[in-house]
Amino acid sequence: MINIINLNKKFGDLHVLKDINQTIQEGEVVVVIGPSGSGKSTFLRCLNLLEEPTSGEIILEGVSITDKNNDVNRQREKMGMVFQQFNLFPHKTVLENITLAPIQVKGLTKEEADRKAMSLLKRIGLEEKANTYPNQLSGGQKQRIAIIRALAMEPDVMLFDEPTSALDPEMVGEVLEVMKELARDGMTMVVVTHEMGFAKEVGSRVIFMDEGRIMEEGSPKDLFENPRNPRTQDFLRKILV
Amino acid sequence: MGIFDLEFIAQYYKYFLRGTGVTLSVSFFGVVFGTMVGVVLSLMKLSNNKIAKGLSTAYIEVVRGTPLLVQLFIVYYGFPMFLPFNMSRIALGTVAVLLNSAAYVAEIIRAGILSIDRGQMEAARSLGMTHGMAMRFIIIPQAFKNILPALGNEFIVLIKESAIISVIGIHDIMYNADTLRGITYRPFIPLFYAAIIYFIITFTLSKLLGIFERRLRAGDQYN
Numbered sequence: 001m002i003n004i005i006n007l008n009k010k011f012g013d014l015h016v017l018k019d020i021n022q023t024i025q026e027g028e029v030v031v032v033i034g035p036s037g038s039g040k041s042t043f044l045r046c047l048n049l050l051e052e053p054t055s056g057e058i059i060l061e062g063v064s065i066t067d068k069n070n071d072v073n074r075q076r077e078k079m080g081m082v083f084q085q086f087n088l089f090p091h092k093t094v095l096e097n098i099t100l101a102p103i104q105v106k107g108l109t110k111e112e113a114d115r116k117a118m119s120l121l122k123r124i125g126l127e128e129k130a131n132t133y134p135n136q137l138s139g140g141q142k143q144r145i146a147i148i149r150a151l152a153m154e155p156d157v158m159l160f161d162e163p164t165s166a167l168d169p170e171m172v173g174e175v176l177e178v179m180k181e182l183a184r185d186g187m188t189m190v191v192v193t194h195e196m197g198f199a200k201e202v203g204s205r206v207i208f209m210d211e212g213r214i215m216e217e218g219s220p221k222d223l224f225e226n227p228r229n230p231r232t233q234d235f236l237r238k239i240l241v
Numbered sequence: 242m243g244i245f246d247l248e249f250i251a252q253y254y255k256y257f258l259r260g261t262g263v264t265l266s267v268s269f270f271g272v273v274f275g276t277m278v279g280v281v282l283s284l285m286k287l288s289n290n291k292i293a294k295g296l297s298t299a300y301i302e303v304v305r306g307t308p309l310l311v312q313l314f315i316v317y318y319g320f321p322m323f324l325p326f327n328m329s330r331i332a333l334g335t336v337a338v339l340l341n342s343a344a345y346v347a348e349i350i351r352a353g354i355l356s357i358d359r360g361q362m363e364a365a366r367s368l369g370m371t372h373g374m375a376m377r378f379i380i381i382p383q384a385f386k387n388i389l390p391a392l393g394n395e396f397i398v399l400i401k402e403s404a405i406i407s408v409i410g411i412h413d414i415m416y417n418a419d420t421l422r423g424i425t426y427r428p429f430i431p432l433f434y435a436a437i438i439y440f441i442i443t444f445t446l447s448k449l450l451g452i453f454e455r456r457l458r459a460g461d462q463y464n
Contacts, residue, residue, distance in 0.1 A: 074369070081364075081367035083363070087363065089361065089364070089365075091382055101369060101370060105370055106369075
């Protein structure tokens with residue numbers, strides 16, 4: 001579904017991603033872990049060109065998105081993204097947050113978009129929040145709404161950039177629950193996270209990154225229980241105290 | 242007699258009234274059209290197009306780095322040389338004021354747009370919106386709230402600065418006060434009234450702006 005070929009990213013002299021090659025299959029839940037500064041967020045942001053790769057190619061469903069001749073906006077519609085800082089639109093109500101892109105980008109009527117948004121809100125149990133503004137919500141509620149805002153575009157892939165890192169501990173669970181449900185429904189997901197429990201429970205594959213390279217990858221069971229790379233061992237020792 | 246000399250004002254108030262009208266209209270049109278030009282300049286400066294960016298930056302720097310008096314004379318004597326039609330004095334004065342104001346407004350708008358967290362643009366783009374859509378629906382509406390008070394201030398500054406157009410013979414408050422000085426041979430009183438009028442206008446406006454700003458914040462259901 002997504003092919004990443006020789007992806008490189010440099011910020012000036014800083015070589016953040018070094019020759020990344022990956023294939024992500026439909027329905028896979030790929031969890032990317034690694035120490036901070038390892039390039040995992042940059043890797044994710046390159047997938048929908050929020051960061052422009054310095055070299056290399058990214059092919060989504062057979063169409064190269066790094067090719068300048070292709071309309072990147074069209075491709076981005078197929079990839080939902082969830083941010084660490086939620087990035088809800090503060091001047092729009094919850095409902096407008098969810099319906100804006102479907103109406104403006106996909107050309108849905110307001111009624112269609114509203115209906116779909118309400119059913120998504122119902123799924124996460126927040127339909128009574130439809131007409132409130134984001135500042136009246138808790139962090140966990142904001143992030144769940146950010147997730148369904150992305151889902152409202154009916155993407156083929158969902159990208160998560162440390163979705164629970166900015167949350168108070170008691171709110172992490174509710175967000176992970178929505179993500180797990182999504183995974184069980186067969187959504188293709190790429191998740192940058194420190195939540196090892198999530199990786200073990202629904203991850204189909206775990207990638208360990210360090211210094212801009214993929215150091216090791218494997219099933220959650222293999223990678224967590226029998227890490228081969230000394231760096232992976234070191235990292236896991238530090239986080240799984 | 243005395244400084245308020247009511248007999249003087251009873252006799253000459255029409256000069257002040259007309260002058261006030263001229264000052265207000267030059268400032269008003271200056272700020273309205275200046276804002277329009279300023280929006281274009283700020284978008285040019287924020288764009289990735291090197292030529293647009295360069296032109297806008299150069300314009301803003303030159304305007305902000307030269308006296309309004311010089312700009313006024315350049316417009317007043319220079320424009321009629323190149324324009325195929327005639328422009329009235331007051332129109333030329335307004336053009337000079339608006340071209341000056343545009344540079345300052347451009348910087349106000351640019352700062353307002355840059356004050357919006359970049360995550361907002363990223364979220365909009367990640368949903369498939371084009372850069373233009375993101376600006377229109379997400380960035381500009383949020384920036385507008387930050388920009389408005391500064392824009393009101395610019396209008397107030399302009400009312401005071403516009404006194405300079407009297408040197409090219411536009412009959413604003415300042416010019417008329419000076420005329421009265423010549424008519425009456427009394428230098429102090431007319432200038433004193435001119436100062437009072439400028440102060441009343443700017444003070445009222447800044448109070449109104451304050452109220453408006455508070456309303457804006459109170460009606461704000463977010464932040």
